[in-house]
Every structure is written in structure tokens, then in C-alpha cells.
Amino acid sequence: MTLTVTGLALYGAPAVGAAKAGDPVAAIQRQLVKGHGVRITEYSTFNSGPTSGWERFKPTKGVVGFGDGEVAATDLWDLQLGVAGVRDICIGERIWEYDPKAKRPNGKKWVTFKHPCVLRLETGYLRLDKPDVLAAVLATTTTTKASDTYDGSPTTLHEGSISFRQLWNVRPDLRGGSLKDEHADWEIDWRLWIGKDGLVRRAWSRWREPAGDKWKGVTDGQGWFGFANDVRYSDWGMELTIKPPPAAQTIAFNKLKH
Template sequence: MRRWTTAVTLSVTGLALYGAPASGAATDGDPVAAIQRQLVKGHGVRITEYSTFNSSPSSGWERFKPTKGVVGFGDGKVTATDLWDLQVGVAGVRDICIGKRIWEHDPKDKLPNGKKWVTFKYPCVLRLETGYLRLDKPDVLAAVLATTTTTKALDTYDGSPTTLREGSISFRQLWNVRPELRDGFLKDERADWTIDWRLWIGQDGLVRRAWSKWREPAGDKWKGVTNGRSWLGFVSDVRYSDWGMKLTIKSPPAAQTIAFNKLKY
């Protein structure tokens, strides 16, 4: 079975104001308002996320197999996810995440007869984002869009012509709308490190693709892995399709589920 700490650290897998309209007021056709209108019960979006990691000059950039699946909404937020992580094993691992519990199906797991899922408590990553840039939080998305440096018409995604907006936002700027990041790994001396970002926005204001690239301090944990370099590099590239699709993510049948602490290895 997969161990979640590593997978979540490298995920994204994978953006983006209630109450602060000064620099990013939500208007019709604006991504801030368009995405908020989607976050209703019984609906969701399909995603495919590609993650790339750079641990040292010698290893260079490594692109992982994608994570694919659906994200469910309700009451103005993400409420559940149902995703296949194809990086794990030959066939990948499927995880259904609701609240603070995960149900995991690994085709290679040898479980007791009739059991297909293992469940355990875990703080699910219930959000739409690329890197640290959250799409589902109006404050964050507005702050990101306020750093736009380039806007141009570009490719068609999910059947909609898109406008590419791109720019760069510092971790210091993100702290203003995501103060919890200040208590994390990135201290004041690296607050001006930046996240380069690109958003492909459809004619309806919905994001069809979200890309970001950034670096993080390597820290003591990674000494020796980075060949003397002080940082690790990350790229998150997420594709969104079928916005507003009817979707209700439910936990697997209890008869097919076994608690992790009841497994014997």
C-alpha cells in the first residue's frame, strides 16, 4: 500500500477573496466569480494533474505519471475527490477522499476475501490548486490574477477558446491571503521567492488549465540528495474539464472495506 506522506508532499498534485474586492473584484465572466458559481452540491469537475520534480543538478527534471479523476463540490468548497494516482505501481492506486478519511484501492494489494478497499483517517487535500495557488479561494485567485504580466489568446481546451494569463507571485504576497503558509517551511529570508504561473481561461471565465513552477528550500531532510544545492524544484500542470458535471462522490460499500489497523502484514 502507498504511504501517503510522500505522495501528498509531491502532489499537487498540483490555486488560487471573500471580502477584499479592491484589487480583484469578482465580475461576470471573471474567473473568481465563475469558479465560485460552480461550487454547489451535486456537481464537480474532472481533472488531470501532471507533476514534475527536480531534486538535484545531476538528476534534472523528472515528470511523474499523471493523477486523474473527479473533484466534488458543495457549499462553496471542495467536499470530496476520487482520483487515480498512476505513478504508483503498474495500474495506479485509486483514492476516494471525503472529509478526513481516505478509502484506497490498490489492485496489487492482497486483502482478505471480499475486501477491495483499505480505509484510514487522513487530512484530505480538498482543494483546487496548482502548487500553492488555489482556484477555489477567491482571495488567493484574485491576488494571483493581480500579478498578471501577459494576456493573450491561445489554445482551445475542453471545447472552449482560451485566454492565457501569466505572471509571477511571491510567497510574501501569498502570505497576505494564505497566512498559514507563514507558519510553514518558508521563512522570512525566502519570502521573496516566486511562483511563476499560467492560467488558460475559457470564454465562460472557467480555468481549463493551470500551471505553476516554483522552488522550495531543501532543508536538513534532503541533505545529500540535492548535491549541495539548497533548493528543490516543482512544476504542477493541471487540466480541468467538464465543469459543472453532475457528481456525487460516495464512500465504497462497507462490505468491501477494511480498516488499515486491522491489516496484518
């Protein structure tokens, strides 16, 4: 399998050997090698109150590139945005965006601007690329059982719940915002489908967050917003280099006429 998009410059073929059976934390860390990556499809669902119920958004699809023990770049199509979806290449603190239905001057296809990229492997707040976080999640496992086959791999379903208090211990950056100490015992329900090689093939989480004063009344008396996130991972270890689009096809956001 070879994927060539220059992103148009994605190059893909299975490369990094499958991790030996064992700890998912170690298995994922072994994958975070420069020049390699994983393919993802992410589904998100949102609950704004009893009137609207749960609304499922169109998926986000693409690839996540690794480097030196971390996520280095992403190339993703968000099919919920625009008329036909919007593609974003994210490297460091810069984004290149392509909207196939947007009119750009002088034959340009991409718009670029500075913005910190979301470079991580996660479902909701549960980061798979951070050993301490994934280990804390797995420590709250209540059930394991044989489950479905994903990406050609039979999996074992691990599921449980982790409180925000437990998560804050390994992700202190999450403290604050709408989540106060009074919400520390609110829980995130989670499920991980893990292959025999220790790699996560599907990751699901569901949680709620307080609406807060800013959105008071929006939730029809419910008082909280609900979220669910479901991510499929495939082609772990694929050869992958994510590069910026050609400069000739790119225009800076601040040069667009608004």
C-alpha cells in the same frame, strides 16, 4: 454523458450552466454547488538537483466534487503509485483506497483509514477555489494572449509571477516549514488558461523551495528543490456525487495483517 462508478458511486452529466463571461474568481465560485463537480488530470514534475534534473511523474486523474461553496470530496487515480496506480476516495477526514494489485482478505477491495483529505482546486500552492488567493494571483498578471482550445473552449492565457510574501498575505497557513522570511521574495511562476466563460481549463505553476538542513547535500549543491504542477480541468458543472465504496467490499486498515 453519464458516469456511474460506485465508488463506486459517481454520477456525471453536464448540469450547472456555464458562467457568464467575466471574472474567473466569480465564475469558479458559481461552480461550487452541491451535487456537481469537475474532472481533472494533474501532472507533477520534480527537480532534486543538477544531476537528476527534472523528472515528470505519471498523472493523477479523476473527479472533484463540490458542496456549499467548497470542495467536498475527491475520487482520484494516482498512476504513479503501485504497479497499476492507486485509487483514493477522500471525504472529510476519511480515505478509501483501492490498489488493484494488492491482495486483500475475504474478497475485500478497499482499505479505509482516517486521514485529513486534501480537498481543494489548485496548482501547486495557488488555490483556485479560494477567492482571495485567485484574485491575488490574477493581480500579478503580466501577459495575456489568445491561446489553445481546452475542453472544447478557446482560452486566453494569463501568466505572471507571485512572490511567497504576496501569497502569505492571502494564505498565512503557508508560513513556516522550510520557507522562512529570507525566502519571502522567491517567486511562483504561473499560467492560467481561461475560457470565455471565465472558467480555468488549465493551470500551471513552477517554484522552488529550500532544501533546508534536513536534506542538506541531497541536491548536489543546488540548495533547493524545484516543483512544477500542471492541471487540466474539464466538464465543469458535471453532476457528481462521490460516495464511499460498499461496506461489504471495505476493510479497516487496522484490521489488516502487517
